[in-house]
Amino acid sequence: MKRFAELLDRLLLTPSRNAKLKLMIDHFRETPDPDRGLALAAITGNLSFASVKPALLRALIAERMDEVLFAYSYDYVGDLAETISLVWPEGGEANDDDISLSYAVDRLHAASRSDAPAVLAGLLDRLEPASRFAIIKLVTGGLRVGVSARLAKQALADFGGVDVHDIEEVWHGLEPPYEELFAWLDGNAAKPEPGRLALFRPVMLSNPVQDGDLARLDPQDYTAEWKWDGIRVQAVCEGDLRKLYSRTGDDISGAFPDLVEAMDFHGALDGELLVGRPPERTGSFSDLQQRLNRKTVAAKTIRDFPAFMRCYDILSDGSEDMRTFPLSERRTRLEAFVARLDPHRFDLSPLVPFDDLQHLDRLRTEPPHPVIEGIMLKRLDSPYVPGRPKGPWFKWKRDPHTIDAVLMYAQRGHGKRSSFYSDYTFGVWREDELVPVGKAYFGFTDEELRQIDKFVRDNTIDRFGPVRSVRAEPNHGLVLEVAFEGLNRSTRHKSGVAMRFPRISRLRWDKPPAEADRLDTLAAMLD
Amino acid sequence: MQPRDILHPRPEGLYCPPGDFFIDPVRPVDRALITHGHSDHARAGHGHVLATRQTLDIMALRYGEHFAGATQEAGYGKEITVNGVRVSFHPAGHVLGSAQIAVEHGGTRIVASGDYKRAADPTCADFELVPCDVFITEATFGLPVFRHPDAADEIARLLKSADQFPERAHLVGAYALGKAQRVIRLIRDAGYSEPLYIHGALAKLCEYYQAQGIDLGRLEPATVDTGTKGDFAGAIVVGTPSAFADRWARRFPDPVTAFASGWMRIRQRVKQRGVELPLIVSDHSDWDELIETIAATGASEVWVTHGREEALVRWCEMQGIKARPLHLVGYEDEAE
Numbered sequence: 001m002k003r004f005a006e007l008l009d010r011l012l013l014t015p016s017r018n019a020k021l022k023l024m025i026d027h028f029r030e031t032p033d034p035d036r037g038l039a040l041a042a043i044t045g046n047l048s049f050a051s052v053k054p055a056l057l058r059a060l061i062a063e064r065m066d067e068v069l070f071a072y073s074y075d076y077v078g079d080l081a082e083t084i085s086l087v088w089p090e091g092g093e094a095n096d097d098d099i100s101l102s103y104a105v106d107r108l109h110a111a112s113r114s115d116a117p118a119v120l121a122g123l124l125d126r127l128e129p130a131s132r133f134a135i136i137k138l139v140t141g142g143l144r145v146g147v148s149a150r151l152a153k154q155a156l157a158d159f160g161g162v163d164v165h166d167i168e169e170v171w172h173g174l175e176p177p178y179e180e181l182f183a184w185l186d187g188n189a190a191k192p193e194p195g196r197l198a199l200f201r202p203v204m205l206s207n208p209v210q211d212g213d214l215a216r217l218d219p220q221d222y223t224a225e226w227k228w229d230g231i232r233v234q235a236v237c238e239g240d241l242r243k244l245y246s247r248t249g250d251d252i253s254g255a256f257p258d259l260v261e262a263m264d265f266h267g268a269l270d271g272e273l274l275v276g277r278p279p280e281r282t283g284s285f286s287d288l289q290q291r292l293n294r295k296t297v298a299a300k301t302i303r304d305f306p307a308f309m310r311c312y313d314i315l316s317d318g319s320e321d322m323r324t325f326p327l328s329e330r331r332t333r334l335e336a337f338v339a340r341l342d343p344h345r346f347d348l349s350p351l352v353p354f355d356d357l358q359h360l361d362r363l364r365t366e367p368p369h370p371v372i373e374g375i376m377l378k379r380l381d382s383p384y385v386p387g388r389p390k391g392p393w394f395k396w397k398r399d400p401h402t403i404d405a406v407l408m409y410a411q412r413g414h415g416k417r418s419s420f421y422s423d424y425t426f427g428v429w430r431e432d433e434l435v436p437v438g439k440a441y442f443g444f445t446d447e448e449l450r451q452i453d454k455f456v457r458d459n460t461i462d463r464f465g466p467v468r469s470v471r472a473e474p475n476h477g478l479v480l481e482v483a484f485e486g487l488n489r490s491t492r493h494k495s496g497v498a499m500r501f502p503r504i505s506r507l508r509w510d511k512p513p514a515e516a517d518r519l520d521t522l523a524a525m526l527d
Numbered sequence: 528m529q530p531r532d533i534l535h536p537r538p539e540g541l542y543c544p545p546g547d548f549f550i551d552p553v554r555p556v557d558r559a560l561i562t563h564g565h566s567d568h569a570r571a572g573h574g575h576v577l578a579t580r581q582t583l584d585i586m587a588l589r590y591g592e593h594f595a596g597a598t599q600e601a602g603y604g605k606e607i608t609v610n611g612v613r614v615s616f617h618p619a620g621h622v623l624g625s626a627q628i629a630v631e632h633g634g635t636r637i638v639a640s641g642d643y644k645r646a647a648d649p650t651c652a653d654f655e656l657v658p659c660d661v662f663i664t665e666a667t668f669g670l671p672v673f674r675h676p677d678a679a680d681e682i683a684r685l686l687k688s689a690d691q692f693p694e695r696a697h698l699v700g701a702y703a704l705g706k707a708q709r710v711i712r713l714i715r716d717a718g719y720s721e722p723l724y725i726h727g728a729l730a731k732l733c734e735y736y737q738a739q740g741i742d743l744g745r746l747e748p749a750t751v752d753t754g755t756k757g758d759f760a761g762a763i764v765v766g767t768p769s770a771f772a773d774r775w776a777r778r779f780p781d782p783v784t785a786f787a788s789g790w791m792r793i794r795q796r797v798k799q800r801g802v803e804l805p806l807i808v809s810d811h812s813d814w815d816e817l818i819e820t821i822a823a824t825g826a827s828e829v830w831v832t833h834g835r836e837e838a839l840v841r842w843c844e845m846q847g848i849k850a851r852p853l854h855l856v857g858y859e860d861e862a863e
Binding site (some may be wrong): 008009010013015016019021023026065066068069070072073076077078079082083086087090128129181412413414416418419420465466 | 605645670671672674676684691692695752772773774775776777781782784792793794795797798799800801802803804805815835837838841842847
């Protein structure tokens with residue numbers, strides 16, 4: 001249990017992706033079954049218990065310590081689970097024998113609603129604070145690890161020396177504690193057969209167009225489509241199962257019941273999830289956001305922002321696997337397939353006819369709808385290959401928006417950047433004051449980072465922990481050219497706008513802050 | 528005579544009117560008794576300083592030979608009379624040379640414990656329990672949430688990480704006096720015999736500890752300006768916490784920032800400081816040590832100084848021990 005708790009703490013505090021991978025791989029190597037599989041389940045959010053409510057935790061601790069002392073403690077720490085993990089009295093039972101994660105999980109799973117408090121208390125008596133914290137977070141459903149399911153799968157792939165697509169392909173057929181999976185990755189068993197229906201198919205991704213790419217390709221070999229700024233989804237129906245997956249294979253069916261209801265076909269489609277009512281109306285990305293990152297969704301939201309899928313590929317038609325067919329043939333099948341579906345829930349991503357690359361470039365920079373972020377170029381004879389093969393699919397994005405903003409606050413970075421002020425909050429003018437509009441921590445070179453860091457250190461006016469406030473006056477300050485993909489309305493930000501994917505594109509040492517952009521300019525750019 | 532007539536707070540620090548001296552005054556005074564060498568307790572510029580040999584040495588290292596008008600050495604357990612008031616110094620287990628000061632007058636004994644801990648520490652003498660009527664305790668970690676784990680386990684996590692990430696440098700932030708030497712000694716006790724690299728600010732104090740017979744193993748400066756980043760791959764570097772936020776830290780390859788402090792118990796503190804590897808190692812008593820010690824002194828009255836006084840006062844009241852906060856000013860939280 002101690003090792004598991006330690007892994008969680010380290011994953012949460014380690015900023016670097018590679019270091020997180022290393023921590024997980026080492027854990028899979030050092031920890032026996034079934035504990036490593038349960039750790040994996042905890043990290044990927046696949047370990048659930050009959051949930052324990054905060055009130056129950058409070059009652060448990062109230063039986064064990066003075067209420068006033070608890071109140072002082074909770075007030076200081078701020079997190080209920082953490083406070084209880086720290087103040088829990090030591091040494092109910094023997095503390096020297098560390099109990100295993102699987103023992104704890106088994107006990108909790110076997111507990112009924114009525115004896116859950118006693119079981120939980122019994123476990124807490126036998127653990128040290130970090131493990132108590134992990135258990136409480138698990139049973140309250142509040143565990144944050146800072147690792148995506150995708151990264152965990154990458155760790156599995158690295159651990160077993162296999163491709164991450166192989167992991168994704170078998171993933172949804174498996175359940176904790178994943179002993180079959182580890183047996184395969186250890187080299188002691190064959191790859192698990194995807195025994196279940198409606199599994200996720202690893203997706204094909206595109207490469208950004210880079211210098212010289214276009215010169216090398218023959219436009220005749222390619223077809224063009226708009227690049228939709230929605231979320232990539234895969235809709236799969238087999239037998240009685242209907243599944244909607246994200247691009248990384250997470251099941252997101254629960255968040256889009258309206259779309260799932262219309263999935264009355266047999267096959268697997270690849271496309272973009274958008275909101276609106278095709279063909280007449282496609283919503284903006286801001287509209288789409290009303291539907292994202294929600295486990296459940298209110299009826300009114302579904303009515304106001306109906307989800308639909310704009311299809312661009314077919315991975316299986318009935319039970320026929322289409323992935324080895326060339327795109328041209330898949331497209332013909334797709335058109336016939338989509339024609340049979342509810343037109344308000346499924347439509348085709350139209351092909352964009354073009355004469356030559358100059359023509360395409362014009363289309364790219366002046367797209368007919370705000371939710372289009374560029375052009376996709378797909379090779380007509382390409383099969384559907386998982387991953388990001390170079391050559392068959394290109395994305396050619398509309399140029400980003402840019403504004404000139406003024407550096408207001410800088411925060412120290414992590415890891416390699418822990419001695420640099422590398423996270424910047426910048427603002428634009430409203431009347432004669434600056435309002436923060438975003439935060440960016442990349443886009444600059446190492447040399448530019450050194451320059452900004454020096455500016456920050458030389459122009460600090462205030463400090464709050466790791467954050468410094470810097471001089472930002474009409475005639476003294478640093479102007480940053482910030483590139484971003486789009487703007488949303490935001491009630492959380494003082495400025496009322498939130499940027500998507502902001503990054504520093506240039507340092508404007510030459511420009512006085514007074515000449516930076518105004519909030520009106522941004523307001524006019526709102527979708 | 529009431530205890531408060533023997534010792535009470537004044538803006539300069541804790542004052543003893545019959546003996547006309549201060550304990551750990553924060554401003555220059557004529558006569559000061561000093562518990563230990565941390566800069567918020569031991570300041571320069573007093574007329575006369577009474578402290579342990581090691582505390583006097585440490586003050587001289589930090590402030591120069593003439594840090595006070597005159598100095599007098601207090602041996603552990605030896606009774607000294609200051610203007611008719613009997614005082615004696617006893618090990619506090621905090622850092623090298625640290626002492627509790629017992630003040631006895633008119634049949635009442637008050638122990639000003641300074642900063643203290645009960646956990647074993649190979650770099651200083653163990654805390655000695657001094658029975659008393661009034662016990663003055665610190666409260667740096669005076670909340671039930673502070674329970675320091677075994678320091679050896681924390682060091683084991685550091686060494687495991689160094690093993691897992693041999694291409695990175697591990698930077699361990701530790702307060703220059705006491706914590707740094709204890710961390711180094713614990714690393715040695717865990718069997719690590721490679722050279723350890725130290726920031727320049729630690730050099731004099733580490734040297735002094737070594738001269739006092741505390742073996743810290745081979746220490747190398749981490750301050751060379753030549754060479755490439757790869758030089759420190761796999762190295763463990765110990766420095767003051769502030770050094771690692773500074774430009775100085777840039778010489779190290781993809782550093783793992785560790786911080787050895789009792790504050791590392793609280794996740795929010797860890798995140799705030801951007802620490803990747805928190806090491807819960809403290810030279811102050813945790814909650815359990817504080818309440819055990821208070822009970823063991825047999826004191827009928829407890830005065831609580833710097834830190835989180837209210838929880839400790841509450842606990843004393845629950846035990847039927849008279850308690851009040853002293854509200855002394857000028858003492859800092861550990862390494863903040």
